[in-house]
Amino acid sequence: MAGPPALIRIRNLEKGFNGKPVLRGVSLDVFEGETLVIMGGSGDGKSVLLRHMNGLLQADKGEVWVADRMLNDLTEDELFDIRLQFAMVFQLGALFDSLTVAENLSYPLIEHTEMTAEQMRARVTELLAMVGLENTQALYPAELSGGMRKRVALARAIAIKPRAVLYDEPTTGLDPLATQRINELMRDLQRQLGLTSVVITHDLKSAFAVGNRFVLLDHGRIRFTGSADDAHNTDDELMREFMRAAF
Numbered sequence: 142m143a144g145p146p147a148l149i150r151i152r153n154l155e156k157g158f159n160g161k162p163v164l165r166g167v168s169l170d171v172f173e174g175e176t177l178v179i180m181g182g183s184g185d186g187k188s189v190l191l192r193h194m195n196g197l198l199q200a201d202k203g204e205v206w207v208a209d210r211m212l213n214d215l216t217e218d219e220l221f222d223i224r225l226q227f228a229m230v231f232q233l234g235a236l237f238d239s240l241t242v243a244e245n246l247s248y249p250l251i252e253h254t255e256m257t258a259e260q261m262r263a264r265v266t267e268l269l270a271m272v273g274l275e276n277t278q279a280l281y282p283a284e285l286s287g288g289m290r291k292r293v294a295l296a297r298a299i300a301i302k303p304r305a306v307l308y309d310e311p312t313t314g315l316d317p318l319a320t321q322r323i324n325e326l327m328r329d330l331q332r333q334l335g336l337t338s339v340v341i342t343h344d345l346k347s348a349f350a351v352g353n354r355f356v357l358l359d360h361g362r363i364r365f366t367g368s369a370d371d372a373h374n375t376d377d378e379l380m381r382e383f384m385r386a387a388f
Contacts, residue, residue, distance in 0.1 A: 145173040148305060148337050149194050154203035156189055163189050165361040166203070171305075176331055176338040178348045180383060181358035187341045190358070191307050194339060195227035196220040225253060228298035232310040235294065236282040242269070242293055243278035249300045268296040271333075272326060288319030292326065299330065305337040306330075312344050324350040345386050357383065 149171035156164040163186045171177050171194070179187050192198040193205050196212045205212045207223055215223065236245050246265045250256050256264065269275055272292040282290055291311060298306055311327065312320040324347050331338050331351075342348050348355065355372050357365040357380050365372070365380040372384055 148173045150206040152204045155201045163361050167363055171339055173337055174335055175353045176351055177354050178340045178352035179356045180348055185358040186361045187358055188309055191341050195224050226304040227307055228303040229307045230294050230298050230311055232313045238282050242280050246297050246300055253301050272296045288315050291323055308340040310342055312347050327351050
């Protein structure tokens with residue numbers, strides 16, 4: 142039986158900066174509806190790989206496909222349309238400090254939909270309920286804890302119903318309880334909304350709490366790819382080191 146289709150296909154991707162290679166021939170599929178976790182050490186190219194998936198970076202060599210469209214050939218306007226389908230949750234949340242929670246969540250609705258003010262208020266209320274932050278509309282980011290800011294950022298990311306969410310270190314800087322809450326929320330939203338998720342993380346316990354499939358980058362090349370069972374049973378020594386750190 143055939144598995145789910147690939148939403149993202151990456152083939153022989155190479156990328157470097159200032160003459161230093163970062164990605165060295167990466168080929169990878171991201172399947173519809175899965176949560177793919179990309180692991181690796183600092184400088185191994187995790188965030189660089191993530192930013193190719195929505196066209197924020199352009200490949201030096203190789204191809205990046207979203208569904209049936211190759212990003213290499215798209216104009217900036219066409220890339221903009223692709224990016225609307227791929228929400229991104231950044232390490233620090235990237236909320237607008239001068240806007241309230243409601244205004245932060247309304248921002249993508251104003252920019253990318255034709256909702257009325259009443260419809261936007263209803264959508265903001267719905268989004269906050271989904272992330273467990275009811276009645277926080279009037280608060281500013283400075284009045285929120287780190288975990289609450291991450292939840293608002295996630296609510297904003299799904300505001301216009303993307304096909305996929307790209308997470309760049311979603312639990313960085315959080316205490317263990319807040320980290321657990323974010324992990325549970327990511328799993329719940331993935332199930333409820335049928336999202337495709339790609340997660341970059343240094344937090345190995347979080348990686349195995351949220352992921353369906355795992356990729357290990359080593360000096361810009363894919364060293365391992367497989368399920369949690371594959372990871373537990375691998376003979377690859379570097380992956381085994383990551384597993385020992387996680388468990």
